[in-house]
Amino acid sequence: MTNEEIKLFISAHIPAAIYEETGEFLNAIIPSEELLPIMKEMRSNRDLNFDYLFCLTCIDWKDHLMMVYHLTSKKHKHTLVIKAKITDVNDPKIETVSGIWKTAIFHEREVYDLFGVTFLNHPDLRRLFLMDDWEGWPLRKNYVDENMIEI
Amino acid sequence: MGLLGEDIVTEDGEFVINMGPQHPSTHGVLHLKIWLDGETIKRVQPHLGYIHRSIEKMSENLSYRNFIFATSRMDYLSAHINNEACALCVEKGLQIEATPRAQVIRILMAELTRLASHQLWWGCTGLDLGAVTPFFYAFREREAIMGIMEETCGARLTMNYMVPGGVMYDIHPNFQNRVKEVMKQVKDNLHEYFEILTGNVIFENRTKGVGYISAEDAISYGCTGPVARASGVSCDIRKWFPYEGYDKVQFDEILDTGGDCYARYMVRMKEMLQSVSIIEQLIDNIPEGDFQAKTKNVIKLPKGEFYQRVETARGELGVFIVSDGAASPYRIKYRSPNFSNLSAIEHMAKGAKIGDLIAIMATLDLVIPDIDR
Amino acid sequence: MDVSEKLIFPGQKHETADGGILITKLDDAINWARANSLWPLVFGTSCCAIEMMSAADAKYDWSRFGFEVARATPRQADLIIVAGTIVMKMAPVLKRLYDQMADPKYVIAMGACTISGGPFFYNTYSVVKGVDHVIPVDVYVPGCPPRPEALLHGMIALQEKIKNETYFGKKTKEAK
Numbered sequence: 048m049t050n051e052e053i054k055l056f057i058s059a060h061i062p063a064a065i066y067e068e069t070g071e072f073l074n075a076i077i078p079s080e081e082l083l084p085i086m087k088e089m090r091s092n093r094d095l096n097f098d099y100l101f102c103l104t105c106i107d108w109k110d111h112l113m114m115v116y117h118l119t120s121k122k123h124k125h126t127l128v129i130k131a132k133i134t135d136v137n138d139p140k141i142e143t144v145s146g147i148w149k150t151a152i153f154h155e156r157e158v159y160d161l162f163g164v165t166f167l168n169h170p171d172l173r174r175l176f177l178m179d180d181w182e183g184w185p186l187r188k189n190y191v192d193e194n195m196i197e198i
Numbered sequence: 199m200g201l202l203g204e205d206i207v208t209e210d211g212e213f214v215i216n217m218g219p220q221h222p223s224t225h226g227v228l229h230l231k232i233w234l235d236g237e238t239i240k241r242v243q244p245h246l247g248y249i250h251r252s253i254e255k256m257s258e259n260l261s262y263r264n265f266i267f268a269t270s271r272m273d274y275l276s277a278h279i280n281n282e283a284c285a286l287c288v289e290k291g292l293q294i295e296a297t298p299r300a301q302v303i304r305i306l307m308a309e310l311t312r313l314a315s316h317q318l319w320w321g322c323t324g325l326d327l328g329a330v331t332p333f334f335y336a337f338r339e340r341e342a343i344m345g346i347m348e349e350t351c352g353a354r355l356t357m358n359y360m361v362p363g364g365v366m367y368d369i370h371p372n373f374q375n376r377v378k379e380v381m382k383q384v385k386d387n388l389h390e391y392f393e394i395l396t397g398n399v400i401f402e403n404r405t406k407g408v409g410y411i412s413a414e415d416a417i418s419y420g421c422t423g424p425v426a427r428a429s430g431v432s433c434d435i436r437k438w439f440p441y442e443g444y445d446k447v448q449f450d451e452i453l454d455t456g457g458d459c460y461a462r463y464m465v466r467m468k469e470m471l472q473s474v475s476i477i478e479q480l481i482d483n484i485p486e487g488d489f490q491a492k493t494k495n496v497i498k499l500p501k502g503e504f505y506q507r508v509e510t511a512r513g514e515l516g517v518f519i520v521s522d523g524a525a526s527p528y529r530i531k532y533r534s535p536n537f538s539n540l541s542a543i544e545h546m547a548k549g550a551k552i553g554d555l556i557a558i559m560a561t562l563d564l565v566i567p568d569i570d571r
Numbered sequence: 572m573d574v575s576e577k578l579i580f581p582g583q584k585h586e587t588a589d590g591g592i593l594i595t596k597l598d599d600a601i602n603w604a605r606a607n608s609l610w611p612l613v614f615g616t617s618c619c620a621i622e623m624m625s626a627a628d629a630k631y632d633w634s635r636f637g638f639e640v641a642r643a644t645p646r647q648a649d650l651i652i653v654a655g656t657i658v659m660k661m662a663p664v665l666k667r668l669y670d671q672m673a674d675p676k677y678v679i680a681m682g683a684c685t686i687s688g689g690p691f692f693y694n695t696y697s698v699v700k701g702v703d704h705v706i707p708v709d710v711y712v713p714g715c716p717p718r719p720e721a722l723l724h725g726m727i728a729l730q731e732k733i734k735n736e737t738y739f740g741k742k743t744k745e746a747k
């Protein structure tokens with residue numbers, strides 16, 4: 048599918064989607080509540096068939112958090128970046144996609160660990176790298192740690 | 199009560215043991231919690247973070263020239279290729295390209311690194327499975343390659359040779375001769391590798407049919423590199439998204455359909471030959487010219503997001519830079535190959551014997567600091 | 572002194588008509604034996620571990636100095652070579668391993684990370700800034716990573732240190 052067709056497809060499901068094409072890939076920004084149904088569709092639709100989630104991360108923009116999903120299809124060779132905007136920075140929540148792509152189990156735990164995003168219905172949501180009693184979410188921009196020596 | 203303050207025997211009579219974080223066959227500080235029924239593995243749960251060095255946070259405060267060094271400490275066996283990925287990503291943001299000479303030098307260095315990495319892996323696989331000799335054979339050639347690295351880059355392991363726009367200095371005058379010598383040595387000796395381990399009955403019994411993963415699962419778990427290729431997933435970034443002019447050299451993407459430890463072993467062994475062939479094609483054809491394109495002293499990327507992927511010795515490394523126009527990245531994310539490969543271990547090890555877990559880990563070729571970052 | 576007369580074993584040689592006798596201090600004899608058979612614990616956490624492995628291979632060959640019996644369990648080791656960064660999650664494990672080793676025990680801190688946090692000193696939230704915050708260190712080997720020769724030098728320095736110790740009544744050092 049070309050980028051135009053993918054855009055049409057997403058817009059049919061989520062009219063509120065915004066697109067960005069300045070970068071390398073097509074970016075689609077959607078509200079976080081609508082993530083799961085569209086992701087399911089992305090994976091199962093035969094023309095889209097995004098079977099490979101190669102990067103999952105989060106960006107802290109201070110007033111909101113942005114989940115970023117890099118998807119590609121091994122069969123059709125098209126790539127798409129889905130971004131889900133989480134507006135509630137104090138208690139960020141989003142549906143897990145680990146039921147669709149298993150690699151998301153680890154990646155989402157990493158995001159939980161470093162950004163504090165809660166993934167609803169995640170099978171095993173614990174801290175991944177840091178100790179269980181660690182306080183704060185280190186990759187957030189407002190993270191303070193008195194042990195950290197800054198230049 | 200066990201180490202973590204939990205019961206050693208579960209209600210179903212399963213025995214819970216902890217492997218690592220200090221265990222010789224985990225190649226670093228990986229901690230696996232294993233549920234056993236007799237000798238059969240019921241469940242494996244990796245516990246990470248014993249070498250989480252906060253590289254991503256650190257990079258947010260470093261300039262675009264300086265953050266590159268930290269990546270050679272991530273996957274230190276593919277240090278060059280990691281550096282290359284970062285340099286390429288910054289170049290993508292600046293919309294420049296490395297000079298033709300630098301591109302060829304980069305490919306040569308990357309393939310030498312891949313070769314050295316696979317050699318170390320081969321030695322350690324032997325060591326893990328109880329054969330000590332491969333270690334010494336592998337290090338013989340590896341040391342020769344390290345010598346080349348030292349001569350040109352000034353360091354043996356963490357080279358920091360790539361800079362945005364090219365490479366840091368020109369190659370050593372001796373470089374071409376030395377590489378040719380070492381390639382001859384590698385080719386002459388590679389048959390020994392096969393003789394000593396590949397056909398060995400014990401080795402075959404320990405790896406064939408062990409740790410199977412299907413192509414579909416490999417994709418779902420995000421496996422890349424030799425792990426996925428051994429299951430028949432074509433995923434070589436050098437072929438699919440050529441960078442640095444990999445499209446101009448001849449090489450095959452090695453695929454296997456076995457999906458087990460033995461297939462992964464064979465894929466890596468054959469990849470070594472491909473790397474040798476790439477090096478031989480290029481070593482006499484290094485173009486003349488500058489080794490570095492002109493860049494500003496302080497690099498500032500335009501606002502935006504840049505993603506660059508490269509094929510390291512272990513799979514697909516992705517560098518994702520988010521820039522807000524300042525002199526250091528706003529956010530940086532490394533999509534490391536080992537991280538995803540490791541997540542498949544639970545799937546591979548289920549139902550295997552505990553001794554097989556060593557073979558599975560050995561053929562996954564894990565580098566733990568790359569997982570934890 | 573003629574080379575053939577130079578004693579490798581510490582002590583004094585007294586010639587007699589049919590050979591000779593050797594006089595030595597018990598301390599010297601014990602230390603001589605201890606210094607030349609240090610068994611390291613396999614403890615590599617990251618990049619420096621690869622250079623430690625290089626030191627074990629045929630080119631650098633640490634077995635020339637009696638280090639080749641690398642042990643996987645702390646209970647059989649005399650020496651712990653901390654090769655690689657120590658992070659906060661690992662620190663209790665390292666302490667535990669150190670505590671499990673039998674006295675007398677020694678520590679070599681290999682690499683910038685173990686000395687001060689090295690490249691990960693600034694702006695990191697999880698790195699221990701020097702392994703001497705956790706366990707006492709005998710020899711520091713700088714470098715990122717140190718070359719295998721540097722590690723060998725550090726090991727020989729440790730041997731020198733051991734040879735000058737009084738074995739009986741050796742006090743254990745306290746962590747700072």
Ligand code: SF4
Pocket residue numbers: 271356617618619620654655656681682683684685689690714715716717
């Ligand atoms: S000192 Fe350098 S090479 Fe050694 S562990 Fe630290 S970062 Fe790695």
